Amino acid sequence: MEHISKRFPGVLASDDISISVGEGEVLALVGENGAGKTTLMNILMGLYQQDEGRILINDEEVHFKGPEDAFKAGLGMVHQTYMLVHNMTVTENIALGYKKAWKGIHLDMKKVRDKVVEVSEHYGLAVNPDAYIWQLSVGEQQKVELVKTLCLGARFLILDEPTSALTPQEVDELIVLLHRMTSELSIIFISHKLQEVKALSNKVTILRHGKVVFSGNTDDYSSEEIAAKMTGHEIILPKNNEKNENGETVLSIKDIVVKSDMDTAALDHLSLDIKAGEIVGLAGVSGNGQRELAEVINGLRKCESGSISFFGNEIQNKNAEDIIRHGMGYIPEERNTEGIVPGFSIKENFILKDSTSAPFAHSSIMNGKAIDENAESLIRKFDVRCPGINTAAGSLSGGNIQKVILAREIERKPKFLVAVYPTRGLDMGAVEFIHQKLLEIRKSGVGILLISEELDEIMDLSDRIAVIYKGSIQRVLDKAEATRENLGILMAGVKL
């Protein structure tokens, strides 16, 4: 690809980018969220048309009008959000693009199925060809995507953040698989996780704000050097090194019992105290009641028994509005569906919790000027990269959406904050920023309940670490006592 440029309304997504990949090579395309990696690959696949520049394959210029042309040239892409139709079977999904089995009005499903079986055996990608997509886990769906791409004859694979939704075990498995495939294929693989870049690629190209800032051989550079080039400065994740000067207990949870969506007990007589100015990290394998705990504190789930006392007020089974008025801040787990209203503009999302009070509203009439000013200042303060304050929040990248949520919650000056997986799926630059902000508000005396799956995040930030297992707290450890090993053992349900 040479000198590719692409403009979207308000942003220059690709700015004079040139990259090249040789046969059997693995190129890692790295960059922060919103750096333009996905856009570039969509251009290569013919899904978008470039404004300038050209694409060469084996020194011949090609023009792809759509993905079909790209398939014919042997290109295949596994998108970040899987391109699978959930109410069709694996075989049907592949048949959709496998034109060799289309015979007039007849569809030769057996031929497709045979091909699926052949490809999955050849590459060691175990998939059940007759399963419906909705029955499969995320990791299995990804294998289907790989099989699909290979069935359609790809000799050149593009993988867009293939590991972002996988569990650590699935990631390891994928890396082994891809390694094996490189003997036959060329791969471009988009990522911001540097261990994977190091483990897989020969070459690395770094994008920032739509421009190539660096290209080189992966082996010549350390992860730290690549990380620094990616963000433009060195990344040092901040740590919580200060002593907590024993504030008063602000949130006191006693013996609460809460039901899950499936009507089973999600929280089983759970108790936990959190003081002002401390971060309590809640460690645990997800699905042990973390979601329910966050929801019951924020008035989004019924508390069957027990009490939650917040600055001396009983808040269990109060509605969310009351609890917010008491000074609770909340960064929810699902940022796209619970954290923002995707169709609302950024400025509207900033005032979701204050839309009826001053300065954003006067006697039921919105104050447009105050709302705009607020949005402009938050965007600058939190470095939200967006075309403008009127852009729909749902069109932003994950990291920027998270910054919008963080800005809203922090600027309301909460007395307490519940943060659920605040950095899930974000790049290093965004993680660093969010960690800094959390430590800042801790310093200002806000208590924080940090729910996370990343042990590093919990150990870096927390004053105390509570381990949750099957809906109750196994044990609360001081920062000094906590090691990866003893946390791991507690998380597995063993009492220490």
Added chain:
Amino acid sequence: MIDIITNMLSMCIPFSVALLLASTGEMFNQRAGVFNLGCEGVMAMGAFVGMLIPFLAGGGMRVSQWYNVLGFAAAAVLGALFGLFFGVITVTFRAPQGIAGIGLQMFGVGCAGTLFRHFVGGTQSIPGIPDVDIPLLSKIPVIGEIFFSHNAASYLAYIFIPVAWYILFRTPWGLKVRAAGTNPRAADSMGVNVSRTRYESLMVGGALAGLAGAYLSIAQAKMFSDTLISGRGFIAVALVYFGHWNPVKIMGGALLFTFAQTFQTVVQSFGISFPYELAVMLPYVLVIVVLAFTSRNDMSAPTSLGKPFNREIRT
């Protein structure tokens, strides 16, 4: 008593055909991601044109069956054109489908009524199409009367159900339709032309709605009036949800609804003391109740139903 029940059941098949065709057509629309609330309007136009052709040919007298066939064909073509028109509005210009559909419904019903007054004038009946007794099978007592002595069009409509199932689940076109309505972005990435597929299914759906209307005027009522369709187009839309976008289940829904309707007419005609207003409500209440209890987390649902597709806008 047996006679009453047999009589009631024997009405189910012929009376369900219009619903069956219209909702199968609507199913194709929805499977491709577009719901057409204008179904009622397309049916009205189909009913008018279907009746007009044999009427003009014979002035209400007996005519060659070919004029009825021509009536059906004209209704199908007109319905397909309405589908095409709806596609221009909702697929190309991406207008909100609900509003566009209501517009189409009003246009179709109004237009059919006006044209009817211009070309026909008042209520006029046509001979319609005769019942065909299927040899041997129709001689079986009870069963024969219920299943095997109806008009030819209703047999064809029921034969079409497995055909529709095959088209949807076993042909490349069906695959494209299902993908376009469930995950158009995925379909697009696999080289399916989403807009074209939606247009095609809207035309198929429109043609079926037109046929459904023509069935009402030619085979069932043997006349046309402004109130001939009387909400069947909307019931057809509801039946698609009821039948989980599957032709066989939709057939079950159409039969159930029709049964409720014939049941209430029979109840009334036998003078059982029951307020007739409530009896008339029965089939509609049934639809609402069943829809309310239909499982929401249905994995077969076309999840992009009602959403216009634009490749370069991410949502």
